[in-house]
Amino acid sequence: MTIPFNRPYLVGRELDNIAKAHANGHLSGDGAFTRSCHAWLEQRTGTRKALLTHSCTAALEMAAILLDLQPGDEVIMPSFTFVSTANAFVLRGAIPVFVDIRPDTLNIDESLIEQAITPGTRAICVVHYAGVACEMDTIMAIAAKHGLKVIEDAAQGIFSTYKGRALGSIGNLAALSFHETKNVISGEGGALLVNDPALVERAEIIREKGTNRSKFFRGQVDKYTWVDIGSSYLPSELIAAFLAAQFEAADAITARRLAIWDRYHDWAAPLESGGLLRRPTVPVDCIHNAHMYYLLLGDLAGRTRFIEAMKASGIGVVFHYIPLHSSPAGQRYGRTHGVLHHTDATSDRLVRLPLWVGLEDHQDHVMQVAQDILGQSPEP
Ligand SMILES: *Cc1c(COP(=O)(O)O)cnc(C)c1O
Secondary structure, three states: OOEOOOOOOOOOOHHHHHHHHHHOOOOOOOOHHHHHHHHHHHHHHOOOEEEEEOOHHHHHHHHHHHOOOOOOOEEEEEOOOOHHHHHHHHOOOOEEEEEOEOOOOOOEOHHHHHHHOOOOEEEEEEEOHHHOOOOHHHHHHHHHHHOOEEEEEOOOOOOOEEOOEEOOOOOOEEEEEOOOOOOOOOOOOEEEEEOOHHHHHHHHHHHEOOEOHHHHHOOOOOOOOEOOOOOEOOOOHHHHHHHHHHHHOHHHHHHHHHHHHHHHHHHHHHHHHOOOOEOOOOOOOEEOOOOOEEEEOOOHHHHHHHHHHHHHOOEOOEOOOOOHHHOHHHHHHOEEOOOOHHHHHHHHHEEEEOOOOOHHHOHHHHHHHHHHHHHOOOOO
16 A cells, blocks of 8 residues: 555535636636635635735745845745745845744744844745744734835645734735645645735736736726736636635635644654654644644654655655755855754754545554654664
8 A cells, every 4th residue: 555645635526617617718817716716815814815826936926026126135034945935036136044943833933033134134034834823923023123024925824823813814925825735726826915905906917917907807997008017927717716616625624634633643742752753833822724744853864764664665754845045046046144053953854744635544554654663773
């Protein structure tokens, strides 16, 4: 039996919806399914304006354009993240300034942000790792004090909350992902959440190739024209139709993922007490969405042994980010603030376990095999 690390879940109505989009005679972007996805996201997150995009990456690129970043401007962010967090800003000529993460949540260490601010700093881009919120009150206060914008990379954060507020609804702008590895999916897909009302109109323009096409379709202008820079960031109705079906089942998906997460967490408790590993930390004022279940093992050698042995048993487990500050492009385009000790250590020690809807039937097996491997002492 092989158990993959991820298996994209179909709720059932995706293909019906795609057939409906075709019957509607509207396959390009911003048709009825896209509008219903926007309304759903706005209602569920409380954001001012939600706009579907091709990916979270595309939404982050839109955010970087919206902030009018100039070459040499600095954006503070963690190094322990996906490349798109940094790439979106580097494409504008901006410089990612990497700061260390907290050893508990693995999110940006808010206590290091203020020291990293220079006269060139324009924004802070936070990443809610594993769908667990960053310390947003502190981060928003620092941003307000220094006149900085905050972008939330909430790729992993749909349905998670911080002090009762949806992730993605707190910063000036936020990006969600519906990539097939995320909780709610459309293959490739994402959304920009615009919380700052002053940025809504320009966000629509940037998404429509720099034209005021959205205003034209609402009858607010009598012809549409090129008014700003932009690109094609809107997905087809086929993607929105698929996503709309997933949205209908999103609560059920989250509930099933949470049940799997909770079982892993209970199972790993005695292993943690026994000093074999460390479990994820979720602060009391954060509700997470069971995006990921990870373990922090003792060291790189132990993690490598674990991954190899799990693979040999047919179970897909994977490590996560190579820190951006140690990657070739990160070194060329970014700089670090201080020593990124927790980033490096986490990158070496973290392993993610399979977590997908349908894993319920195999989870006992995964835990048994993992426990057997973890219980074996390393070869001398
Ligand atoms: C998945 C992910 C992205 C990229 O999402 P895409 O939709 O594939 O572009 C960006 N940032 C983080 C933190 C992610 O986990």
